[in-house]
Amino acid sequence: MAEPTPAAIVGSGLCIGCGSCGADAGRDMAWDRNGLRAPVGALDMAGEAFARTCPFSPQARDEDAIAAARFPTAPVVDPRIGRFESAHVGHVAEGDFRSGGSSGGLVSWVANELLRTGAIDGVAHVVPTDGADGVFFRYAISRSAEDVARGARSRYFPVDLAAVIREIRATPGRYAIVGVPCFIKAINLLRAEDAVLAERVTHLLGLFCGHMKSAAFVDSFAWQLGALPEQVRAVEYRRKDAGRPANWYTAQLELADGSVRDRDWWHLADGDWGAGFFQASACNWCDDVVAETADIAFGDAWVEPYASDGRGTNVAIVRSPELRDMIADGVRGGRLSLEAVDADFIADTQAAGLRQRREGLAYRLTWPRSGITPRKRVAPGRGDLGWRRRLIYRARYAISRDSHCMARLARRTGQSWLYVRWAAMMLGLYQGLAYHRGWAGRLFDWLERRR
């Protein structure tokens, strides 16, 4: 097999834009035409560490190998959620962490606790920018409780690690990094090659991940909320409301004139997470939902009664003994309100994501493709997938691919309705297949009965 280069990974639709290669001399990160991050500069060099450090390189160690080396004594090894010491559901009880966070505020609490106890000097996470040039979020290193709080909440916006990797290499200290699973894998792979990063990046805080979206999702919000994308200054993907279920997402835009527009996701043409609008191509080839290589990983408790609690509730998987003890200490002191749960509980909260990354991935791996073939822990195969489920995976893949083109077309022609009407039609089709809803649902149900 030819050694993968950054150009080959990008050309094969496998680059997530994490920035681990973009931090190297001769390379940087930039926006691609779809509103995703991608490396630029020297992209054709083979024979370097890249093949071992790119998280989507088939020659890199996989999540099982990384986690086995990092957490050899973990008492539980589960094929869905990886190795772990303990697992929990609940929220932060002290301070404003819960109200300020997207779920139960646990990520910010752990980051803050690591800073407070002197375990780290800084935490690299995602913070809002001033919104100039359509860039609303970026990675930055926070060194105080105030800055950690400013960076709270989930940002479904493309970001990359290149600048913070450079800053960590240049500035002695101990750091934690917060990231989605592939970013955490990238840092683990980099640490194995780079002694400075290995010494300085001491803690990895993972976020569960359904998929990464492109920056065009914000354009789409603007189009549907009657604004121009150029007018947007700030974005809130999930405004919290204690009086409504946590999974009733509300998107909010702040415009240049100070006005605010908002809409619930389910009233948006592309507001169904499962349909895959604006998903990065690499996410089709990922098999890690729950940051299996992070010291601790956090998600939303998407099961009842927690999903209906608008104040937000976390699930957390603790993989390192050090963080297991920190969490246990927080619970003992009444600062955290957490209950112990098992692997089944956590997997149930991520049932859709796991289906897409196991059954769905196995199916996608049977499709002919060009370029580099991803090496996954899931074997290619259709199993006993019925035609309807196969169509769901096909529809999701097509929506994720074509939403980028349709948004580009709408932007270029100035005709936002082209995208919005197409999205509404595709959503109808997807929801008909997946939830038996609307005209498409009746059509597919009829077809199913005739078979």
Ligand SMILES: Cc1cc2nc3c(=O)[nH]c(=O)nc-3n(C[C@H](O)[C@H](O)[C@H](O)COP(=O)(O)OP(=O)(O)OC[C@H]3O[C@@H](n4cnc5c(N)ncnc54)[C@H](O)[C@@H]3O)c2cc1C
């Ligand atoms: C792209 C994406 C997809 C996700 N998909 C799922 C999913 O399918 N299922 C699920 O249960 N949970 C998912 N999550 C995680 C979930 O949205 C919450 O982030 C998580 O439950 C932690 O909530 P919290 O209240 O503890 O965090 P908070 O206290 O609100 O802190 C969140 C922390 O994450 C950092 N952060 C925000 N966005 C990013 C980003 N893009 N990259 C790196 N760091 C970031 C913030 O800077 C902050 O430090 C996803 C998150 C992201 C960013």
